Amino acid sequence: MKSKGIVLQIGPFTVSLESSIDSVIESVNKLYADYVLLEDNSSLFIDFYIKIDRPNLFRGYIQSQVQCYVDGKTPFKPLPLSQAYPFFEWGLNWIIASHVHYYLLVHAAVIEKNGDVLILCGQPGAGKSTLCAALASKGWRLFSDEMAIIDLESNELVPFVRPVSLKNKAINLIGDLSSDAVFGESYPETTKGTLSHMKPMKDSVLRGNERAFCKWVVFPQYKPEAETSLRSFPKGETVIELAKNSFNYNLLGKQGFNSLCNLVERSQCYKFEYSNLNEAISLFDELSS
């Protein structure tokens, strides 16, 4: 990426990103290296325009801040300049969650193996991104570590492959687990602690158009010293929990309800507790075999 900007096809969305900030350019060049860059011409329909730049002379230079412009508007307060790249990722999350209502969106990590999708849903801190990154680094195909995008008609999961956002201890855990894992910069002192992004595996990026159906819905919970345990969870409660974690379930009304019920109907549903990532990987590998 040069300061002029680039156009990325990220899952079903065409995103234009512009920035003159070196750290953003370097991070995008590293973490999105396997993506096909689109030619920005008049025939290309761009879903979202994002610009990450200094807000104005005072905030931008004297206070070293950065702003995220979405379609020319500024829906956020500026952040410290050091968080310029994460601001792009957070901004993109916000855009999708608040504008895209032709899919059902659930806050969850999503991965796939042998054509079957595993949805990992849980509150922040439950360990879903860590588990997702661990499985993605051990042969599972990454769909998304941020949201499940569900086609309302077909009920398929739509890949939305982007760098996996890891926090605090999870960064070293995944680094130790996989020598292939490539990380971007570390961002200390964000509202979520230290943050770093793991580059998605090339295979996941190249297969970014391959949809699949859900087979498992799992609610993980990382607990220090916990035994690895997977236990069935009622389907009715699964629908209610997924609805609580959806960005647009209420907006979609009956269509959202039926879509979620159809997805859960075809899935095995579990609560999962873990503290040992290797045991967790073995368990899910066994489940998928």
Next chain:
Amino acid sequence: MKFFVYQEVVCRQIGEDYLAYSDLTSETISLSYFAYATLNYLITEPMNHSKLLALLEKFFNEGGNDRVSMELKVTLNKLIEHGVIYQSSEVC
């Protein structure tokens, strides 16, 4: 007075569980089998308390009719509270 189901309500069985969704409240609620049966009777046809009770007593009579009557009262209150059904004297 009859009990009616709001048009905006859908209910379905999922696995071994029963759910109802109301577009009025955007709420998804879990139903017992008894509540699911009650709601399905009312979806088929709005009816008054005594007719509904008579239908339910045929299928849920293990604990005696008093228990069915008590459970129906609790169920109807819950369904009204969650915006699933309403009571009206209107003719359907």
